[in-house]
Amino acid sequence: xxxxxxxxxxxxxxxxxxxxxxxxxxxxxxxxxxxxxxxxxxxxxxxxxxxxxxxxxxxxxxxxxxxxxxxxxxxxxxxxxxxxxxxxxxxxxxxxxxxxxxxxxxxxxxxxxxxxxxxxxxxxxxxxxxxxxxxxxxxxxxxxxxxxxxxxxxxxxxxxxxxxxxxxxxxxxxxxxxxxxxxxxxxxxxxxxxxxxxxxxxxxxxxxxxxxxxxxxxxxxxxxxxxxxxxxxxxxxxxxxxxxxxxxxxxxxxxxxxxxxxxxxxxxxxxxxxxxxxxxxxxxxxxxxxxxxxxxxxxxxxxxxxxxxxxxxxxxxx
Numbered sequence: 001x002x003x004x005x006x007x008x009x010x011x012x013x014x015x016x017x018x019x020x021x022x023x024x025x026x027x028x029x030x031x032x033x034x035x036x037x038x039x040x041x042x043x044x045x046x047x048x049x050x051x052x053x054x055x056x057x058x059x060x061x062x063x064x065x066x067x068x069x070x071x072x073x074x075x076x077x078x079x080x081x082x083x084x085x086x087x088x089x090x091x092x093x094x095x096x097x098x099x100x101x102x103x104x105x106x107x108x109x110x111x112x113x114x115x116x117x118x119x120x121x122x123x124x125x126x127x128x129x130x131x132x133x134x135x136x137x138x139x140x141x142x143x144x145x146x147x148x149x150x151x152x153x154x155x156x157x158x159x160x161x162x163x164x165x166x167x168x169x170x171x172x173x174x175x176x177x178x179x180x181x182x183x184x185x186x187x188x189x190x191x192x193x194x195x196x197x198x199x200x201x202x203x204x205x206x207x208x209x210x211x212x213x214x215x216x217x218x219x220x221x222x223x224x225x226x227x228x229x230x231x232x233x234x235x236x237x238x239x240x241x242x243x244x245x246x247x248x249x250x251x252x253x254x255x256x257x258x259x260x261x262x263x264x265x266x267x268x269x270x271x272x273x274x275x276x277x278x279x280x281x282x283x284x285x286x287x288x289x290x291x292x293x294x295x296x297x298x299x300x301x302x303x304x305x306x307x308x309x310x311x312x313x314x315x316x317x318x
Contacts, residue, residue, distance in 0.1 A: 001044070001181055001198040001205075002037055007218040008258070008277055009173075010036045012285070015225050015254050019233075026226050033222055039170030041200055044178040046106045046167075047154070048091065048185060050118070051146055053108045055088035057119045079132050085142040087189060094195050114159055121153055143190035150179045150186075173284075217266075224265040225258045232257040232301075239297060251286045252294055259298040264311045271306075271313060275299055 002010075014033050018024045062083060065075040091097050101107065108115060122128045127148040131141065154160050155176055164171045181198060189195060199205050201214035236253045259278040263271055275298050282290040305311040 001041060001200055001202060002214065003202045004214060004217060005277065005280070006040070006177055007037070007201075007214060008221070008262075009281055009285075011218055011222045011225065012254060012258055012281060014222060015229070015258055016251065018226065018229065019250050019254050026223065029222060029226055030219065033218065036170050037200060037218075039168055040174045040178060041198070042104050042106065042168070043164070043171045043174050044181045044198070045097075045100055045104065046108075047150070047175075047178055048182050049097075049101055049106060050108055050115070052088045052092045053115045054119050054122070054149075055083060055085060057115050059083045061119075081132055081137060082128075082145075084137075085145070086139045087142045087146055087186070090189060091195060096197065097195055100197065111163055114163060117159065118149075118153055122149060125152065127152070139192065140190040143186040147183045147186045150182045154179060220265050221258070221262055225261040228261050228264065229257055232260045235260075235301060236297065239301060240293075252282065252290050255282055255286070255290075255294050256298045256301065259294075260302055260305065260311070263302050263305075263313070267312050267314050271299075271302055275302070 010033060013036065014029050017032065018029055062075075062078045062080070065071055065078065068075065125148075127145070131145045134141065160175070164175065185195065185198075203210045203212075203214040203217075233253060236256045255278045259274055262269070262274045262277075266274075275295060278298060279291055279295045282294045286294075302311060306313055
């Protein structure tokens, strides 16, 4: 489920916490990393579980309309395609899925207003209207509809952001990625396959297994970053005339320290790959000028440490 870009970001957040709280032990840092990784999978489960709730909301409205004193012909004979979609019962009746939701205490029950708003928003969209107008019914069509829902209804929703913030401090920034995994699940279900909990690490989904798993990768990255932080931090600080010990610069410094630690921990990984990864992360978590700053200083310091033998790279290190 989690790829290496996401894992680097999670390790970065732990290291940023360590930079602001130097009393954090390595064991505490590793525990925080593990909790953060598993939380993304919980968010995926939570967002996937919205499907049965939205479906039940549609069914409730149909019944309410039928129960009117003088319903219209359309209300008497509504289009049942969405209410009878095949995806909702697949999830609602899956014992593994429902057991996980119960175990992790994940439920949309307290958020009925958001469910109503989501359904209202969907019904106004062209993708929903086209789905309802098509007489053909299939699991594939149902799955395609919910992919559209995940793509268009949630990413920029302030109401959803507030819900997620209240439910878990670990869900910050993970929504878009979790929704991507939800879409992947829809593609799997559209093939007639049963729902299965995705492995936590992307490498666990690859056959044959990689030589080094993603869990091993991120654990080694965090341990090396933690171990060498006090050595690399002053090196970064002394390499710029614009040193300011504020939050934004600490963000850049942590990224550079982690880049150096990654270069040290993984001799076979090309240096340019490492630099590019931390430059990309800086675009989202630091200042507009951070991209060039992280790129330039990380490149210069890494090559300096390679020349000094502090960092060893096999083959063409660039």
